[in-house]
Amino acid sequence: MMAVCLRYARSREEAEDLLQDAFIKVFDGIGDFQFKGSLEGWIRKITVNTALRHYKRSSFRPEHNGVEWDIEMAEEPDVYGQLEEEDLMRLIARLPDGYRVVFNLYAIEGYSHKEIADMLGIQESTSRSQLVKARKMLQIWLTENKKIAV
């Protein structure tokens, strides 16, 4: 749960708040769990929903990063083999809020753009656009990391 919260939050403090909210919801809703799926999935779903609710409620400010989108996407994954999970978490945390949420939901949780659009109340095209931008941004940072490593 903590790892999921960290992926959706801007900071560790925010992630701890999310974890607290999510855990209380798990506790309150344990009676509603119907054993039709995995308990882990159920708890994960509650955690993600808590993070999304927090995301919507806090009406995040637009964030500008000034990155130019001219990086090719065909990077070999092997070059990232040395990256630790904490490094990846830090990169995700650097993403603007909208990008981070969409990237988490699509790339890691496995939701479709339609499901994401329904969950966030946005257009499917917006979800696709934010995902592409998030990918490119991560690609840039990963490339920078690679240069530093070399």
Add this chain to the structure above:
Amino acid sequence: MNRRYPVDELFRSRLEHHSVEPPMQVWQRIEESRRRAGIAAGPSRLSILWIAACTVAVLAIPRSEWTPRLAPVVQAAATAPAATPAAEIPVRQEARMEPAGILRDVMQQVAPVLSASLPARMSIKDALEPVPAVIDAANGEARQEEAIAANDAPATWNADPLPVRSDIGLLQRARSFPEASKCATFKNMGVRFHVELTASPDLAFRRLAPAGDTPEEIAYAEKREQSEQPLYNYSFNARIAASTRFGLSLRTGVQYAQINEQLRFVTETEQRFTIINIIGPGGNVVGVDTVYETIFREKTIRNRYRMLNVPLLAGYEVPVKRWLFSAHGGALVNILFRQQGSMFQPQGEMPVDFSLLEQEGVPAFEKHLGIGWYAGAGVAYKLRPKLQIMVEPHLRAFPRSFTGPQHPVRQNYTQGGVALGLRYQI
């Protein structure tokens, strides 16, 4: 490997099952939050029953369900030295004590309920006992997880206490359920609420029937029929709809409906006569003719019947892609009925205002219309994720006559229309 989007694959593979140890103060904050919210007193009775039912369901799963996963652990446990109580060994329990305490509270709430349903050889006390640690044969370190698994072993089912000995054990057991691609559903998450705002032009089919068989009553009914003509009608609805995932839906809210008619009657007649001279061939007046003309002065008064109703509707909905087809029906509870206009009286030659009749203590209309019925079939199309446009053909009627029991004519309406509006998920 996702070759097209290696970034996705990189993050998914590395972070999907990545876990982070939460700091200790989070558990303390959770406990404090629960105490502040009064949750610490324990879940509600209904929740306890649900937890009890779920736990009993877990216990009721056949032993064979557990055996394959636990078999290797049983062997390891069998070769390990005798188990030692947890209190005697300094295992890494500090970091896990707080979360265990929370779930333990739930188990303690559940305990009285479970007592009746557990097999006689198991006791709740045993079930709530701390998990004993196991000494690793090689280095003597205590390993909590193996101890938990050892307690789950089917070999100890008959002789040892209840397999679910701790919240951690409970979580591990639940985790052994078949993994689903999607997580479990909530039983109370299937209800969706929508606000529906619609407006509808209506047609009103009026029935004027004499209250009795007397010639006067029949004549009066005909007189009203001829003097009053229908005009446009309309209605507005503001409803809240609750839809379950099974398709059942309930609706309530407020409905305003207005029926408009016009009363046409002759206020006065005027006779006009014209004297015409008849001129002969020589230009002389050879005679005089008098032409009489009768002129009717007609007046029109608009009658309005206003109703405020509360719909109590039940129905069924079928979503098909972006479309939603629904049918619903139920009661309309009239909470306000007001009239404005005039009508002929049985004995009078001129119309009388409704309010005047009321002031004279002989009101023509009812104060309330009681309970009517409503039936509608709707089609909604999703414009945005939470916004739908909807069309709803409908019929409604009130069995009770608009006119009072003393009035010689019974006046009923059946109204129909096509409502157009918006539906927004809240």
